[in-house]
Amino acid sequence: MSASGLRFHPLGPIGVETADIEPGRIPEGEAFEALRAAVLEHGLVILPEQHLERGPQIELARRFGTLEDHGFSEGTAHPEVIPISNLDESGRVRGMHHPSMRTFRINESWHTDSSFRPTPASYSLLAAEVLPRAGGETLFASLRLGWTELPEGERAGLRKLRVVHDYKDAYARVEGFVPGGATALGDPVSHPLVRRHPDTGEPALFLTGHASGIEGLPPDEGKALLAKLLAWCTREDRVYRHRWRPGDLVIWDNRFMLHRTPGFDGENPRVLHHVRVAGGPVEPY
Numbered sequence: 001m002s003a004s005g006l007r008f009h010p011l012g013p014i015g016v017e018t019a020d021i022e023p024g025r026i027p028e029g030e031a032f033e034a035l036r037a038a039v040l041e042h043g044l045v046i047l048p049e050q051h052l053e054r055g056p057q058i059e060l061a062r063r064f065g066t067l068e069d070h071g072f073s074e075g076t077a078h079p080e081v082i083p084i085s086n087l088d089e090s091g092r093v094r095g096m097h098h099p100s101m102r103t104f105r106i107n108e109s110w111h112t113d114s115s116f117r118p119t120p121a122s123y124s125l126l127a128a129e130v131l132p133r134a135g136g137e138t139l140f141a142s143l144r145l146g147w148t149e150l151p152e153g154e155r156a157g158l159r160k161l162r163v164v165h166d167y168k169d170a171y172a173r174v175e176g177f178v179p180g181g182a183t184a185l186g187d188p189v190s191h192p193l194v195r196r197h198p199d200t201g202e203p204a205l206f207l208t209g210h211a212s213g214i215e216g217l218p219p220d221e222g223k224a225l226l227a228k229l230l231a232w233c234t235r236e237d238r239v240y241r242h243r244w245r246p247g248d249l250v251i252w253d254n255r256f257m258l259h260r261t262p263g264f265d266g267e268n269p270r271v272l273h274h275v276r277v278a279g280g281p282v283e284p285y
């Protein structure tokens with residue numbers, strides 16, 4: 001056991017889990033530094049049995065940095081928290097045809113959080129409260145491994161490319177409405193296809209299933225290259241599939257981790273709470 005008292009167990013090709021953080025106790029000092037170091041190294045850390053209320057979830061997220069001003073939850077008791085819920089105001093399940101549920105379908109594509117912004121999110125903290133009996137898992141894949149495992153010959157030329165991220169295009173593809181307040185997302189942005197992690201200096205690809213093209217390439221060519229690289233990063237033997245348990249807290253680093261949900265039946269309640277930490281400009285590698 002390390003000086004922090006935390007032990008981390010590998011989940012598979014990526015990610016680790018620790019059961020050494022006492023539920024409800026926000027790690028600080030060496031324990032927090034060990035937790036952050038594990039996220040930076042492994043991409044995601046699962047903390048089971050946390051059952052965090054919104055306040056402590058926000059407090060823990062703030063240890064990682066300034067929270068993202070996403071504008072999705074204005075006027076609520078916790079504007080920092082994005083509810084990922086299929087319940088309406090009276091607690092009834094919304095069918096999958098409901099416009100806000102169609103909007104959630106954007107999460108079925110591989111993505112990193114707020115890639116549409118000039119400064120996308122760094123960390124995400126997602127806490128599970130109520131879960132359906134089946135489905136609704138979250139899948140993770142590493143954009144760092146996607147780059148480091150890419151054969152040398154296929155890396156040639158990629159470092160000079162920039163990927164276009166356009167939230168209006170991505171929402172239109174799922175026929176969802178753009179959530180209230182999300183106008184702050186603004187115009188399409190482009191980010192380097194290969195980025196340098198600001199804390200570790202390590203390279204990673206930066207692309208998502210929402211990306212609309214590559215600057216300077218014909219649309220078909222750009223989309224084909226993005227699809228090929230995305231398929232490479234998300235090869236089945238490189239994916240970790242998280243089957244949620246109530247009380248789970250999952251923390252990941254959007255600067256090199258993709259995630260998506262394969263969806264669920266939509267007939268049972270599913271409630272999770274999401275908090276994002278703001279990131280900085282994306283540096284090319």
Ligand SMILES: [Fe+2]
Nearest residue numbers: 107111112113
């Ligand atoms: Fe997400």
